[in-house]
Amino acid sequence: MIPAKEEMLAALKERIGGDLLEKFQSSAAAVCGLGGLGSNIAVSLARAGVGRLFLYDFDDVDVTNLNRQQYKASQIGMSKADALRENLLEIAPYTEIISQKVKITEDNALPLLKDADVICEAFDKAESKAMLCNLVLEKLPEKYLVAASGLSGLGTGNSILTRRVSERFYICGDGESDVDTCGTLFAPRVCLCASHQALAALRILAGLYDV
Amino acid sequence: MVIINGEEQNAAGLTVAEVLARGDYNAARVAVEKNGLLVPKREFGGAVVSDGDVLEIVAFFGGG
Numbered sequence: 001m002i003p004a005k006e007e008m009l010a011a012l013k014e015r016i017g018g019d020l021l022e023k024f025q026s027s028a029a030a031v032c033g034l035g036g037l038g039s040n041i042a043v044s045l046a047r048a049g050v051g052r053l054f055l056y057d058f059d060d061v062d063v064t065n066l067n068r069q070q071y072k073a074s075q076i077g078m079s080k081a082d083a084l085r086e087n088l089l090e091i092a093p094y095t096e097i098i099s100q101k102v103k104i105t106e107d108n109a110l111p112l113l114k115d116a117d118v119i120c121e122a123f124d125k126a127e128s129k130a131m132l133c134n135l136v137l138e139k140l141p142e143k144y145l146v147a148a149s150g151l152s153g154l155g156t157g158n159s160i161l162t163r164r165v166s167e168r169f170y171i172c173g174d175g176e177s178d179v180d181t182c183g184t185l186f187a188p189r190v191c192l193c194a195s196h197q198a199l200a201a202l203r204i205l206a207g208l209y210d211v
Numbered sequence: 212m213v214i215i216n217g218e219e220q221n222a223a224g225l226t227v228a229e230v231l232a233r234g235d236y237n238a239a240r241v242a243v244e245k246n247g248l249l250v251p252k253r254e255f256g257g258a259v260v261s262d263g264d265v266l267e268i269v270a271f272f273g274g275g
Contacts, residue, residue: 124275126240133242137249152274179274
């Protein structure tokens with residue numbers, strides 16, 4: 001039995017307080033890429049009560065995703081956009097979710113991102129990360145951008161950090177590990193980085209801009 | 212001196228493209244800000260850094 005919206009909001013209010021609940025409920029975040037980073041970021045933001053989530057990924061759930069991404073074996077073959085929407089609505093059923101199977105490019109990104117207060121870059125390819133960050137920093141300078149770089153391998157979690165590069169640009173990760181050279185990705189290390197990103201996004205929405 | 216990622220470097224007069232090459236960066240995998248403002252990739256070859264400039268080079272690594 002799914003609780004009523006009022007009951008869920010009252011429970012969240014008890015946990016995080018009315019001020020933050022109001023801020024989060026009236027906020028919108030975009031998550032670009034719904035893999036190990038993005039699916040975990042989205043779950044954290046939905047649990048925290050962020051009112052509106054824009055979720056974008058061009059890919060389908062694959063068996064190789066299940067070691068670190070928020071999908072289930074029964075969802076293999078579904079688009080990540082649909083599968084994550086389904087999973088989020090089981091966790092936070094009153095979240096407004098705009099999810100789309102789409103490959104974000106320089107040509108289509110701006111309308112997809114224009115209504116978000118915070119944009120989380122959660123792609124896997126380094127060139128795609130650079131493309132999105134360059135585009136947002138140049139064309140949407142009023143947005144807050146939380147990106148990731150360096151989360152692969154089995155290195156210590158203590159090297160994953162959040163850095164504030166400039167006023168509205170944050171980057172999370174160890175700043176050096178690359179899946180193309182180390183070849184592995186592990187849920188806890190990917191989730192650490194995703195949690196850094198989600199926490200940075202929540203802090204921004206809360207008006208806490210330092211790191 | 213130019214402050215690059217928090218470190219003073221003798222890079223005044225170089226273009227952003229030259230700074231990136233000197234640091235072994237892959238220009239397709241970075242975002243560069245000069246004094247808090249993005250330097251678009253198309254300007255890497257023409258944007259010159261001067262004494263007192265603060266350059267932030269964010270290098271992106273794969274995995275997500």
